[in-house]
Amino acid sequence: MSLLRTAARAHVATRVIGSTHRRQKQRWAAQNAAPAAPPSPVAPAAAPATAPAGNSSTATMLDQLTQLGQLREAGVLTDAEFEAQKQRILAAG
Structure with missing residues (x-):
């Protein structure tokens, strides 16, 4: 049974790492593709763009x-690790 549990944990960890890696690549690509134009003097037009x-x-x-x-459910993270990471994510948002 422990071999199956280890395989399940490895699978979940691999998926999380892969998803995180893809999101980071997308963010970096978006940052690199964004033009370095000066901010426009019309502030109201920029406000709706930030809502999405x-x-x-x-x-x-x-x-x-x-x-x-x-x-955490898979047992990869302890409750303390889960809480620490949750606070980090919530603080970044």
Whole structure:
């Protein structure tokens, strides 16, 4: 039974690492592709553009918390590690 448990933990950890790696690559690509133009003097036009980004970061944060919960349920993380990582994710959001 412990071999199956170890395999399940390895599978979950591999998926989390792969997902994190893909998200980081997407963020870095978006940062590199963003033009370095000076901010426009029209502030009201920029305000609606930031609202979807907040929704996106919320969705990303929820995904991270879900994956973190899966790692705790699989036994990869202890409760203390889970709480520490949860606080880190929530503080970044």
